Amino acid sequence: MSDNVNIIDIARLAGVSVSTVSRVLNNHPDVSEKTKLAVKQVIEAYSYIPNNNARNLKRESMRAIGVVVKGFTNPFFTQMLNVIQSDLDAQRYTMLLHQVDQNQDEIEAALSLVKEKKPRGLIFMGGSFKQRRDKLAMLRTPFVMATITITRDVDRSTFSSVTIDDYAEAYKVTEKICKGGHTQAAAIGYFHDDKSISRLRIEGFREALRANGCDYSDKNIAYAGDFTMQAGYLAAQRLLAQTKFTCLFCISDLLALGAIRAIYDAGYKIPQDISVVGFDGIAEGSYIIPSLATVKQPDKEMAHESVRILMAVLQGKASHEHKIFTANFHEGESFRNL
Amino acid sequence: MSDNVNIIDIARLAGVSVSTVSRVLNNHPDVSEKTKLAVKQVIEAYSYIPNNNARNLKRESMRAIGVVVKGFTNPFFTQMLNVIQSDLDAQRYTMLLHQVDQNQDEIEAALSLVKEKKPRGLIFMGGSFKQRRDKLAMLRTPFVMATITITRDVDRSTFSSVTIDDYAEAYKVTEKICKGGHTQAAAIGYFHDDKSISRLRIEGFREALRANGCDYSDKNIAYAGDFTMQAGYLAAQRLLAQTKFTCLFCISDLLALGAIRAIYDAGYKIPQDISVVGFDGIAEGSYIIPSLATVKQPDKEMAHESVRILMAVLQGKASHEHKIFTANFHEGESFRNL
DNA sequence: AATGAGATTGGAAACGTTACCAGTATCAAT
DNA sequence: ATTGATACTGGTAACGTTTCCAATCTCATT
Numbered sequence: 001m002s003d004n005v006n007i008i009d010i011a012r013l014a015g016v017s018v019s020t021v022s023r024v025l026n027n028h029p030d031v032s033e034k035t036k037l038a039v040k041q042v043i044e045a046y047s048y049i050p051n052n053n054a055r056n057l058k059r060e061s062m063r064a065i066g067v068v069v070k071g072f073t074n075p076f077f078t079q080m081l082n083v084i085q086s087d088l089d090a091q092r093y094t095m096l097l098h099q100v101d102q103n104q105d106e107i108e109a110a111l112s113l114v115k116e117k118k119p120r121g122l123i124f125m126g127g128s129f130k131q132r133r134d135k136l137a138m139l140r141t142p143f144v145m146a147t148i149t150i151t152r153d154v155d156r157s158t159f160s161s162v163t164i165d166d167y168a169e170a171y172k173v174t175e176k177i178c179k180g181g182h183t184q185a186a187a188i189g190y191f192h193d194d195k196s197i198s199r200l201r202i203e204g205f206r207e208a209l210r211a212n213g214c215d216y217s218d219k220n221i222a223y224a225g226d227f228t229m230q231a232g233y234l235a236a237q238r239l240l241a242q243t244k245f246t247c248l249f250c251i252s253d254l255l256a257l258g259a260i261r262a263i264y265d266a267g268y269k270i271p272q273d274i275s276v277v278g279f280d281g282i283a284e285g286s287y288i289i290p291s292l293a294t295v296k297q298p299d300k301e302m303a304h305e306s307v308r309i310l311m312a313v314l315q316g317k318a319s320h321e322h323k324i325f326t327a328n329f330h331e332g333e334s335f336r337n338l
Numbered sequence: 339m340s341d342n343v344n345i346i347d348i349a350r351l352a353g354v355s356v357s358t359v360s361r362v363l364n365n366h367p368d369v370s371e372k373t374k375l376a377v378k379q380v381i382e383a384y385s386y387i388p389n390n391n392a393r394n395l396k397r398e399s400m401r402a403i404g405v406v407v408k409g410f411t412n413p414f415f416t417q418m419l420n421v422i423q424s425d426l427d428a429q430r431y432t433m434l435l436h437q438v439d440q441n442q443d444e445i446e447a448a449l450s451l452v453k454e455k456k457p458r459g460l461i462f463m464g465g466s467f468k469q470r471r472d473k474l475a476m477l478r479t480p481f482v483m484a485t486i487t488i489t490r491d492v493d494r495s496t497f498s499s500v501t502i503d504d505y506a507e508a509y510k511v512t513e514k515i516c517k518g519g520h521t522q523a524a525a526i527g528y529f530h531d532d533k534s535i536s537r538l539r540i541e542g543f544r545e546a547l548r549a550n551g552c553d554y555s556d557k558n559i560a561y562a563g564d565f566t567m568q569a570g571y572l573a574a575q576r577l578l579a580q581t582k583f584t585c586l587f588c589i590s591d592l593l594a595l596g597a598i599r600a601i602y603d604a605g606y607k608i609p610q611d612i613s614v615v616g617f618d619g620i621a622e623g624s625y626i627i628p629s630l631a632t633v634k635q636p637d638k639e640m641a642h643e644s645v646r647i648l649m650a651v652l653q654g655k656a657s658h659e660h661k662i663f664t665a666n667f668h669e670g671e672s673f674r675n676l
Numbered sequence: 677a678a679t680g681a682g683a684t685t686g687g688a689a690a691c692g693t694t695a696c697c698a699g700t701a702t703c704a705a706t
Numbered sequence: 707a708t709t710g711a712t713a714c715t716g717g718t719a720a721c722g723t724t725t726c727c728a729a730t731c732t733c734a735t736t
Contacts, residue, residue: 006722017686022724030684049453053394054722057691062391072420078411085410085437094455097435099423115387117432229625261625287567287599288626344692355716360694368714392692395721 005046014042025050056118064094065310066119068110070126071227072099074254075282076299077125080146083303084123091311093120100127102226107135114141121310124148126227128196134158142313142320146306147297149197150322160313160320162306164297166197169327170204170251173277173295176329177247178212181338182275184220185209186245188235188255191223198223201251201279219243224255232258240266246274246338253278253285253294260288260334271336281330293332298325343384352380363388394456402432403648404457406448408464409565410437412592413620414637415463418484421641422461429649431458438465440564445473452479459648462486464565466534472496480651480658484644485635487535488660498651498658500644502635504535507665508542508589511615511633514667515585516550519676520613522558523547524583526573526593529561536561539589539617557581562593570596578604584612584676591616591623591632598626598672609674619668631670636663 007025011018016035023031024039042048056062065088069077081097088095096119100106106127113119114136122136122143129150136143137158144160177185187205190198202221209216222239224231232255236248240262248263250256256278260270268274270290278285281296302325309321345363349356354373361369362377380386394400403426407415419435426433434457438444444465451457452474460474460481467488474481475496482498515523525543528536540559547554560577562569570593574586578600586601588594594616598608606612608628616623619634640663647659 007724008722018723019686019688019725020684023685026724032684035684051395051722052454053391053398053400053456054691055724056391057389057395057693057722058724060391060691072423073413073416075411075413075416078413078416082410082437085435089436095435097423097433098427099420116390118391229621233625257622257625261627261629264627283567284595284622287571287595289599289602291599345694346692356693357695357716357718358714361715364694370714373714389692392721393694395692395723396694398721 005048007048007050010039010042010046010048013046014039061118061120062094063092064096064117064119065307066096066098066110066113066117066122068098068100068106068113068122068124068127070100070104070106071102072097074126074227074252074280075284076253076280076297077147079282079299080125080303080306083300084307087304087307091307110136110143111139114139120314123306123310129154142310144306144310144313146302147197149200156322157320160309161322162302162309162325163323164325164327166200167204167207169295170201170249170279171208172204173279173329174205174208174249175212177249177275177277177335178208178214180247180275180336182245182247183214184245185214185247185249186220186222186239186243187249187251188232188239188259189221189223189251190227191225198251205249217243220245227252227254229254229258229261232256233262235259236262237266240268247335248274248276250276250278253280253282253292256292256294256334257284257288260290260292270334275336276334278334281327285330285332290333293335294330295327296330297327301325343386344389345386348377348380348384348386351384352377399456399458400432401430402434402455402457403645404434404436404448404451404455404460406436406438406444406451406460406462406465408438408442408444409440410435412464412565412590412618413622414591414618414635415485417620417637418463418641418644421638422645425642425645429645448474448481449477452477458652461644461648467492480648482644482648482651484640485535487538494660495658498647499660500640500647500663501661502663502665504538505542505545507633508539508587508617509546510542511617511667512543512546512587513550515587515613515615515673516546516552518585518613518674520583520585521552522583523552523585523587524558524560524577524581525587525589526570526577526597527559527561527589528565529563536589543587555581558583565590565592567592567596567599570594571600573597574600575604578606585673586612586614588614588616591618591620591630594630594632594672595622595626598628598630608672613674614672616672619665623668623670628671631673632668633665634668635665639663 007018007021011021021039024036085095100109124145125147146162149166150161189202206216220243222235224235236259250259256276260276263274278292278294281294285292285294305323312318345356345359349359359377362374423433436451438447462483463485484500487504488499527540544554558581560573562573574597588597594614598614601612616630616632619632623630623632643661650656
């Protein structure tokens with residue numbers, strides 16, 4: 001097994017010092033082309049792979065990025081994770097994926113991830129921006145909030161973000177709903193919505209209703225306890241029982257998928273009786289019957305951007321960056337004008 | 339920052355030797371209760387966390403399990419990954435998730451994962467059992483194939499597996515289809531099916547058709563190039579164009595979701611004109627309209643079992659283990675007897 | 677020939693653990 | 707008191723790198 005060959009062996013075999021091999025390994029500038037080539041040949045010949053644990057020990061950190069996801073099974077995140085993983089891979093970074101449940105604390109999870117595994121940076125997906133996030137700022141690990149609403153009052157200089165304008169996008173689509181003749185609209189938000197995307201999307205929804213002279217009573221909003229189809233199903237059931245509406249806006253496609261089934265089970269037709277509009281733009285939405293009208297976030301671009309920003313920060317090119325993407329309404333059979 | 343406190347500091351502060359602290363850290367038996375307690379208190383007081391990189395360096399491996407997934411975005415896998423992640427977490431193992439595309443080589447990926455990151459074990463999901471897998475056996479890293487068909491001719495003593503009997507399950511459900519009066523059935527398999535689950539499921543399908551006196555010509559089988567809804571959509575379109583059938587069996591729910599849409603777009607009603615049966619049992623299947631009849635694999639149990647077996651092997655309790663689960667037919671509106 | 681700047685190179689001390697080996701207590705049995 | 711077994715404990719050499727510092731080489735310039 002040509003396995004346990006180490007840098008010392010390579011040095012001896014190449015007739016140079018360990019330092020030189022190390023320099024070759026790390027692309028240090030001050031090593032002559034000739035020796036660099038020679039060393040590389042020996043490395044190749046013995047298929048030597050540097051021991052990462054030793055490297056990490058010296059460097060005091062791991063060539064890894066922690067990715068903390070709240071609600072990992074949501075296809076929207078899965079899609080992004082796929083991109084993030086391959087981008088990180090291309091940069092030879094390891095992805096340390098950590099999933100937290102809806103009722104777990106993602107900050108605590110991130111904190112122990114940082115302490116135990118010492119990644120160079122962090123990406124958050126899902127969850128909300130809580131106050132305790134300053135705790136993270138204190139660790140000197142840069143992080144980017146992808147897809148997570150940042151409230152106005154927060155100090156933006158200690159982290160980066162990749163988001164859409166949740167309020168504005170919800171407002172825009174609700175306006176479209178109103179313009180379509182729907183004067184009675186309902187919505188499904190997310191229960192724990194202190195500072196989550198849900199809050200802004202629901203606010204955008206409500207404000208647009210008000211601005212367009214539609215009914216916007218509290219009865220028209222139900223809150224799901226989870227970002228799952230089941231939660232969407234249950235929330236829609238409650239709405240159907242307590243109010244009348246011709247259009248239902250869901251702050252997540254997954255909730256919409258559940259809601260559609262609940263509406264169907266209650267005997268209504270979509271979109272003839274009730275239109276449904278989702279948010280996110282997951283692939284499943286285009287295949288279900290009726291296909292789901294939704295607000296599509298540019299998930300792949302957002303994923304790329306998250307990694308790009310994090311790398312820029314790690315390379316000292318910037319201390320932080322906040323990027324806001326634009327979403328696009330995606331037509332679907334589940335929505336029609338009255 | 340109470341960060342850069344190391345084992346030496348703890349030893350000094352507790353008035354013991356470094357060795358003793360190390361023993362406490364690793365729950366070694368021969369350290370007196372009294373000192374153990376004292377050391378633990380100091381560790382607690384200074385919130386000391388052992389440096390994993392140093393530990394890994396000494397131990398020559400990482401307390402991690404590599405998980406190589408082909409087709410990561412399939413909800414079936416996502417669901418399992420969720421369980422695997424939390425099981426590993428409970429054992430304080432890091433999950434090194436690695437996704438490979440349908441046309442990438444998962445063995446190569448695993449090989450470099452092992453060489454570079456030195457995980458203690460590996461779990462494979464998706465993909466097929468290729469010959470080159472012996473290469474893996476040569477590295478001394480135990481691995482379990484979850485959800486991956488093992489062909490008869492292979493030496494089973496070098497690895498573990500958690501599967502269902504793909505052939506038998508497909509046979510069983512096809513029998514049900516035939517008994518339901520469907521004499522003309524079609525199926526969607528997977529294109530690169532040299533040794534994949536697809537092959538066995540399709541074989542089971544075909545054999546059951548034959549045994550029940552149904553038509554089983556090659557024209558009734560289409561092969562998707564991918565495990566995606568889109569691939570299912572396209573394959574179903576081809577089938578609709580080339581043959582007549584009253585029931586469609588898909589070797590994966592994701593393919594079925596796409597197929598359902600294709601059938602709908604072609605103007606047929608499900609299940610009145612065509613019944614559809616999937617395989618896997620993803621959550622989405624119960625919410626779509628019509629809900630998807632499917633062969634449900636016990637995904638969570640299989641995920642738990644994969645981790646359990648791997649840990650057992652790592653602890654030397656066994657050299658390998660092969661576990662076969664039973665799937666269950668899951669009724670759905672997409673299937674009806676003629 | 678001597679000088680010195682600049683380019684390469686080598687030596688060796690870390691980084692923070694673990695685990696082997698050797699030692700010291702303790703204490704019951706002689 | 708001595709012995710020997712048993713229960714702990716400490717010293718220290720690894721593990722495989724990186725990086726600082728010092729040393730050497732090269733070569734144009736004086």
